[in-house]
Amino acid sequence: MVDDFHADASENIYWQYVQQCCPHFNLNVLSQLKEDIQTTNWEEPSSAIEFNNVAVMALVAADNAEDLSERLIYWEFALDLLNQGAELPNNFLCKAHLAVAYSLINNLKDSTNIADNCFLETLQALSIPASRQPLGLVYLPRHLKKWSIICSEQLPVILQASDGVTQALTLSTEVLCHSHLFFLNKQGLKLLQLAVQFNTNSAMLNLQLGLCGICHEHMENLAYIYRARILSLDSSIILQSLYLVCQHLQQMLIAEQWKAIATTYAQNNPQDIQWKWTELDVDSPFTYVPFEDTLLLAVESSLHSIVTNVLIAQGDWFEVEMELWRDNIYAGMTIIDVGANVGVYTYSAAQRVGKLGKVIAIEPFSGCVRCLEETRRVNQLDWVRIIAGAVGEHNGKARLSLKSSNEANKLISEDDEVTPTDIFETVAYFTLDSLIEQENLNRVDWLKIDAEGHEMQVLAGSNRILQEFKPNILYENIEGKQENSIEVAEYLMQHDYKLFYYRPYLKQLILVDLLEELQGNLNIIAISNSKFHN
Incomplete structure (x- = not known):
C-alpha cells in the first residue's frame, strides 16, 4: 500500500487536505515544513x-474513502506505520x-494513555537542549464538528511550529482535551487549562476553558x-x-450590551x-444554537446545563452514537425518544424521517x-409529537427531583431520601405500550432511552412494543448502578436482542459477547x- 503514496502526488493531496480544513490559510508560510518533508x-x-x-497520508486517504472497507484498510495501514515509527528514535x-x-474509533483508553505519555515525553524533550527535530505532516480529524472547529484553528498553528517535538506536544494536548467531556468532570477542566497554556492564542480553547470553569462554578x-x-x-x-454568562450572574444590563453588539453583526x-x-x-428561558447546519435548537439559557x-463550545452533541443515529434513520420511520432533554436526538431524527414519518x-x-416545543415551532417540524411525562412500568404519577443541571434530574421513588429543601415536579407516568x-402506532423503528438509571422500568412497560415492532434500541448504559446496566442487558437478551457498542469513524457495530x-x-x-x- 506504500506504493499508493508518491512524493509529488502525496504532497499535493496533503496540501489539498490542509486547504479544505483551513480555506484561508496561506501555504506559502510553510517553507520550512515543505523543505523538511522533501526528504x-x-x-x-x-x-x-x-x-x-x-x-x-494514509489517514487523509481514509478520510477521503467513500467505501468503509477501504477506510478500514487505510486506517489499519496508518496504525501499523505509526506503531513501527513509535519504536524508532525521535518518535514523538x-x-x-x-x-x-x-481517538477516531473512540478507543479512549489507548488514546489517552498514549497521548498522556507523549505529552510528558515531549515536555521533557523540550526542556533539554538538543538538535532540532524536523517538522512532519500533521493530521487532525475533520469529520466531527467538535474536531473540525479546533482543526481549522489549530492545524495552521501546529504546522508552523518550530520543530517536530513542539508539533507532537500540541497534538497530544488536543487529543487529551478531546478524550474527556470537560463539562462533566474536573479532569477535563485541568486538561483545558493545560491546553490553553500551550495555545494561548486559541479562541476556541479559551472559550471552552471559560465555559467549563463557569459550569464548575x-x-x-x-x-x-x-x-x-x-x-x-x-x-x-x-x-x-458572554451574554449567557451575564445572565447567569444576573447582570442583565451588561447582558443587553453584549446582545446589542451581537445584533449589529446579525443585521449584516x-x-x-x-x-x-x-x-x-x-x-427568555431558552436561547438558540445552530444544529446540523440548518436547524435552530432551543436550549436552556443556563450555563448549568x-x-x-456542549453545543455552544463544541458545535454538536458529544456522543459518538450520533453518527450511527444519523446514518440509520430514514424517511417515513417512527422514532421514540425517551428522556429527550432538549431534543438533540429528537430533532436529528425529525429532519431525517420527514413529514411521512413520526x-x-x-x-x-x-x-x-x-x-422542545420552541424548536418544533421555530423549525415548523409538525411531525414531532412532544409528550410531557416519564415512562415506566405502570400508569400514574411520579415525582421528578430537580437539580441545578437538568441532566441530573431524577425520578424519586418512595424509598429515596428527600430533604425539606429538595425541589420537585409532579409528572405524568405511563408505559410505552x-x-x-x-x-395510533403501527411501527416503531428506533427507541432511544436515556432515563438516568430508570431504563429497566422503561423496558418493563414496553413488552408489546418490543414484541410487535422489534425496534432498534439505543440506551444509556453507565448511568446509575452497574447492576442496573447488567439487568437491562440481560432483559434485552432474553427478549431475543443482540447487544453492540459502536465504533465511530469505521462505523462498525461490535458485538457484546460478555x-x-x-x-x-x-x-x-x-x-x-x-x-x-x-
Missing part, C-alpha cells in the same frame, strides 16, 4: 518522521498520531471568554457566551442562523419540554435477532 522516502520509510508522514509525532488514530474563568472575544471579535458563539448577516439568538428577549455548554419525544422536565393506541464488555461504554445498541443481518 521523505514515501516508498520505503525508515525513520520515525518518514513513517509519520506516510501514516498521515508517531506517538501523537497514534493517539489521534485511536469557577467564575474567574470569565476572563478566558473575554480573551476569546479579543482573539475573535465577530464570533457569534463567543458573544452568545440576516440569513445566518447562528445570530438568531439575538432576536430573543434577555429574560451541560447540553447548552418522532415522539418524551421528557418529564418542564424546562426541557418548553425547549400505552402509546400504541394513544398515538456482559463485562458493557463496561466503559456510555451507550449500547440493541438489535432484534429477527432484524440483524451479518
